[in-house]
Amino acid sequence: MTANRTILHIDMNAFFASVEQAINPALRGKPIAVIGSAHRTVITTSSYEARKCGVKTGMAVWEAKRCCPELILVVGNNRRYTHTSSEIMKMMLDYTPLVEVFSIDEAFMDVTGCLRLFGSAENIAYRLKARIRNRFGITCSIGIAPNKLLAKLASDMRKPDGLTIIKAEEISRVLEKLPITDLCGVGKRMGRHLRLLGITTCGELGRFPVAILKKKFGIVGEYLQRMGKGLDDSPVLSAEDAEPVKSVGHSMTLERDIDTREEILRYLLQLSEMVGRRARRYGVTGKTVSLYVRYADFDTSFGKQQSQGDYISLSDDIYRAAVRILDTVHLEQPVRLLGVRLTNLRHRKVQLPLFLEEKMKVFATQAMDEVNNRYGDFTVTFGALLASPGKKGSFVISPAWRPDGIRCVDVG
DNA sequence: TCTGGGGTCCTAGGACCC
DNA sequence: TCTGGGGTCCTAGGACCC
Numbered sequence: 001m002t003a004n005r006t007i008l009h010i011d012m013n014a015f016f017a018s019v020e021q022a023i024n025p026a027l028r029g030k031p032i033a034v035i036g037s038a039h040r041t042v043i044t045t046s047s048y049e050a051r052k053c054g055v056k057t058g059m060a061v062w063e064a065k066r067c068c069p070e071l072i073l074v075v076g077n078n079r080r081y082t083h084t085s086s087e088i089m090k091m092m093l094d095y096t097p098l099v100e101v102f103s104i105d106e107a108f109m110d111v112t113g114c115l116r117l118f119g120s121a122e123n124i125a126y127r128l129k130a131r132i133r134n135r136f137g138i139t140c141s142i143g144i145a146p147n148k149l150l151a152k153l154a155s156d157m158r159k160p161d162g163l164t165i166i167k168a169e170e171i172s173r174v175l176e177k178l179p180i181t182d183l184c185g186v187g188k189r190m191g192r193h194l195r196l197l198g199i200t201t202c203g204e205l206g207r208f209p210v211a212i213l214k215k216k217f218g219i220v221g222e223y224l225q226r227m228g229k230g231l232d233d234s235p236v237l238s239a240e241d242a243e244p245v246k247s248v249g250h251s252m253t254l255e256r257d258i259d260t261r262e263e264i265l266r267y268l269l270q271l272s273e274m275v276g277r278r279a280r281r282y283g284v285t286g287k288t289v290s291l292y293v294r295y296a297d298f299d300t301s302f303g304k305q306q307s308q309g310d311y312i313s314l315s316d317d318i319y320r321a322a323v324r325i326l327d328t329v330h331l332e333q334p335v336r337l338l339g340v341r342l343t344n345l346r347h348r349k350v351q352l353p354l355f356l357e358e359k360m361k362v363f364a365t366q367a368m369d370e371v372n373n374r375y376g377d378f379t380v381t382f383g384a385l386l387a388s389p390g391k392k393g394s395f396v397i398s399p400a401w402r403p404d405g406i407r408c409v410d411v412g
Numbered sequence: 413t414c415t416g417g418g419g420t421c422c423t424a425g426g427a428c429c430c
Numbered sequence: 431t432c433t434g435g436g437g438t439c440c441t442a443g444g445a446c447c448c
Contacts, residue, residue, distance in 0.1 A: 035416095036416065036417090038416090040414090040415080040416080041415095041416065042415065042416050042417095043416095044416080057448090058415080058416075059415080060413080060414050060415045061413085061414090061415095062413050062414065062415095063413095063414075063415075065413095102447090102448080103418095103447080103448045104448080105448080106448075184446095184447075185446070185447080186446090187445060187446050187447080188445090188446095189444085189445060189446080190445075190446080218422075218423075219422075220421095220422075243420090245419085246419080246420070246421095247418095247419070247420085248418095248419095249417095249418075249419080250417085250418085251416090251417060251418085252416085252417080253415095253416060253417085288440085288441095290441095298414085298415065302442090302443095303441095303442075303443080304441085304442085305440085305441065305442085306440095306441090307439085307440065307441090337416090337417095339417085341419095344440095417448105418447100418448085419446100419447080419448085420445105420446080420447080421444105421445085421446085421447105422443105422444085422445085422446105423442100423443090423444090424441100424442090424443095425440100425441090425442090426439105426440085426441090427438100427439085427440080427441105428437100428438085428439085428440105429436100429437085429438085429439105430435100430436085430437085
C-alpha cells in the first residue's frame, strides 16, 4: 500500500450518554446510563461520571445500580443517535471523501490527499472537534497516525476530548510497553494465549518469531506480528468502496421465557419480517437461513442453519425456513432469546415468480413494505402478529449499528 | 432483580464431484 | 481389487468488534 498516509480516528466520547446530557442540562455532570426500553435490558452507554463508579457497558441495570446508587437511567432515543451520528459523519466528508464509518460513534478519515488544503491533520482535527461541539454540545477523541491500527490506538489514549498524534518515528517507542490487549483485534482470549507464550507487550509481540505465531494461530499469526510492530496496510474504505454486507439478522431477548410453539412461532414471524424487510430494502436475497436460540438458563444456546434451494428475501419464505429448522430440534428448556439471520447473500433484486400465487405474495410484500417505510415498522403486518400488538422484545440499539448505508437499522 | 444486539472472520469436519 | 488429491458447498462453533 501507499507509504506515508495520514489517518484520523474519531471516537465520540460516551456517545449516547453525551447526547442525552447535551439535550437535558439537568443530566450534566451526573452519573447517567442509557438503557433499552424492555424489562431485560443492560447498560448501553454510561457517562464518565458513572464510569468513575465502575458502571460499564453490558452490565445489568441492577448491577450498575449497585456500583452507583445515584445512577440516573435514561431510555435511549435511537433515532436521535443515528441522526446525530450521520450529521457528524457528513461533516467529515467536508474534508475528505475517504471516510469510513466504523460504528455509530467511530469513523476513520484518510486525509493524506487534503493536508495541503487544510494545513495539517491537527488542524482538521481541531476544526472537526469545534464544529461537533458547537453543533451538538458533545466531545470526541481523535487519534492521528500513519495507519488505522495506530490511529485507533491513539484516539483511545486521551479521553474525553483528546487529541493524540503518533508519528512514524515514535511508533516503536509507543508500542514497546503497550499491553497487547490494547490493540484492536486482540481480545481477552487471544491475550491469554499470547501470555502463555510469554508475550504481554506489543514490543514483545513484534519481535516474536512469526513462524511460531503462524503455527499456533494460522493466518491470524501473521497479522498479529505485524500488529505488534504497528504495521497495518488496510485502506480507509468509504461507503462506496465498502465490502458488500454478508448477512442480515435480528435477534431478541423475550420479555419472559416462553415454551409454547405458538408463542415461538409468533416471534419467529416478527423476526422474519424484520430480516426480510431489511434484506429487501438493500436489494439482497439469501440462500441460508439460521435460527438462534438461547435457553432460559442463559448459558446454553445453539444456532442451526439450513440452505434453501433458492435465494429468498420474502418474510414469509424466511419464516417458513426458520420454522423448518425449528422442527428439526427438540427444545430442552424454555426459550429466552430467538434470532433469525439470512446469510449467503446475493446482491440482486428479487425476480418476479412465474405462478400467480407466488406473484401475489411478492406484490403483497411490496405493498406492505411501502406502507411500513412511510409510517414506521409494523404499521401493517401479518395477522398472527396482531394477537399481541406492538413491538415485543427489547429493541436496544447497538453502538455497532451504522447510521448510513447497508447496516442502517430503523427502530424506535 | 440477574446478564442486549448488530455484525465479521476463522477453523474444522463431512459430503460430493472430478 | 486398490490407491490419491483438489475444489466446492454445507454446517457448527468460537473469537472478536462496536
